[in-house]
Amino acid sequence: MDLPFEVILGGWIATGLTLFILSFLYEDNPLFKLAEHLYVGVSLGYTIVKTYDTVVMTLILRPILDKGEWSLLIPVCIGALMLTRYVPKAAWLSRYAFAFIVGVGAGLAIPRTISSFILKQIEDTVRPLLAITPDGGVTFTYSLLDPASHLNGIIILVGVVSVLFYFFFSVEHAGPGKMIARAGIVFLMISFGAAFGYTVMARMSLLIGRLTDLIEFSDASYGRPTLWLFLLTVATLIVLTRRGSTHPPKQ
Amino acid sequence: MIFLRRQLPLLITMVTGLVMAAQYYVPHPASEQLLTTVTKWLQIIGGFALVLGITSLFHVHAAKIRRKEAGWGYSLVLYAGMLGTVMIGLWHHGKESVDGAMTSFGWIYSYTLVPLQGTMFAILAFFIASAAYRSFRARSREAAVLLMAAVIVMMGRVPLGEYLFPLSGDLSSWILNVLNASVRRAILIGVSLGAVALSFKIIFGVERSYLGGGKE
Structure with a gap:
């Protein structure tokens, strides 16, 4: 099946950029720097x-021109005050914008943080230790696999x-307090380990995605960009190493 | 003048802070409307903050190109990538696809931004693994606990791990949903208490660093 030209070109570009970034695993080199700067430029664009x-067209121009919401000029003026940072004599005007934001x-954060992140979390932590069954008895569930047990x-x-006690320094961590703090450290270490393992696997998942794309682009219908660009990348790295210029200039 | 430069911004912070805090406790349509409006306003003002950041980056790289500093060619690449994307994006009104057909802007997103972003984050896997190899030595009991938790979670996330160590899946879920959840909850409570205290300090003018330096 013949693929459209833009898809084939996209395959070549995506493969090249992927290999350029992966070339950093060998060492910092101009190909990586090129892809890195292109990444910053494209993502910024x-x-x-x-x-x-979303802001200029959807939130400002369309409501003003179509619905006559002229009150939107107020946040535009407040936002424009931020740009006075570039005029040293008028830079203090930008304080109004920052003061508003x-x-x-701060005002939005206070009640919502107390409600969602303090009271709700405490409520979910301090739960009944036993449950009453329909026949009036009590039950205790042991299942470790059920987080609600x-x-x-x-x-x-x-x-x-x-953990809260470990971070509470108003009381000396001695005697029974030391034991509680040590338990807090063990919990923290388990959590850090879990976070680390989870992050590594998330990155691996991204890597698998990229490798899957490279395998797809090695197909003849794309013109085998993976193969050719891999050879080109390796050859470029060899030439650069021989010339002693793999290290890009210091930024 | 000191009123305009110093006290009025503090007053604005205090009034807006108190009004928005009070808004939460007023279950009236007008209060809800205020929240909607202010949220929209914040989005608009945030757009101008982006202008500040972009012009700063523009300035840094423009200076590099003008002075022909080491690596100025890369700055040109950055400019080309950014300007090209902006021009094509504006031409297509920021739409990646029109009537199901991919636009040039969508093409840039799919074949440039996605691979670059994916690979950039993917190579971190190698660096994390190499850092772990160097630093993950069970030198103490705590380090051993951390190492074991990490290994169990990693094994529990892949079929091979579950095949080699059948309990790893359940154990990994238990670590993530119970032990990890309790720590996250404790940290969240602590951080939230700090955030509330900081918000009060900002509203009442105790914390003023956001106004920037300067004599006035």
Whole structure:
């Protein structure tokens, strides 16, 4: 099946850029620097276009021109004050914009943080240790695989209290306090280990995605860009190493 | 003048902060409308903050090109990538596809940005693994616990790990959903208490660093 020209070209570009970035595993080199700067430029350009579309067009121009929402000129003026940073004599005007953003942010944060991140978290931590069955008896669930089981509820309670105690320095960590703090350290270490393992596997998943693309682009329908560009990348690295110029200039 | 330069910004912070904090406790349509409007305003003002960042980057690389500093060619590549994307993106009104057909802007996204971003983050896997190899030595009991938790979670996330160590899947879920959750919860509570305290300090003018330096 013949692929459209833009898809084939896209395959070649994507393969080249992927290999250029992966060449960093050998050492820092001009091919990597080229791809790295292109990445910054393209992602910045993409952000500019998306911001222009969502902010300038959707939030400012269309509501003003189509619905006559002239009140939107107020945030535009506040935002424009930020640009006075470039005029030293008028730079203090930018404080109004920052004061507005910081004030609103702080005001929004107080009740919502207390409600969602403090009270709700405490509520979910301090749960009943037993449950009442329909026949009036009490039950205690032991299943470790069920995060809502009573046993796990106790473990979570111990974890939260011991970690909070570890970070509480108003009381000396001695005697029973030392034991609680040490339990907090063990919980923290397990969490850090889990976070590390999870991150590594997430990165591996991304790598598998890139390698899958490289395998797809090694197909004859694309003109085997993976093979040719791999050879080209390796040859370039060999030439650069021989010339002693693999190290790009210091930034 | 000191009122305009120093006290008025503090007053604006205090008034907006108190109004937005009070808004949460007023279940009235007008209060909800205020929240919607202010959220929209913040998005608009945030757009101008982006302009500040972009012009700063522009300035740094323009200076590099003008002075022909070491590596100025890479700055040219950055400019070309950015300007090319902006021009094509604006031409297509920021749309990646129109009527199901991919635009040039969508092409740039799919064949340039996605591979670059994916590979850039993927190579971190190698660096994390190499850093782990060098630093993950069970020198103490705590380090051994960390190492074991990491290994169990990694094994539990892949079929091979579960095949070699059948319990790893359940154990990994338990570590993530119970032990890790309890620590995250404790840290979240601590961080939130700090955030609330900082917000109060900002509103009442105790914390003023966001206003920047200067005599006034």
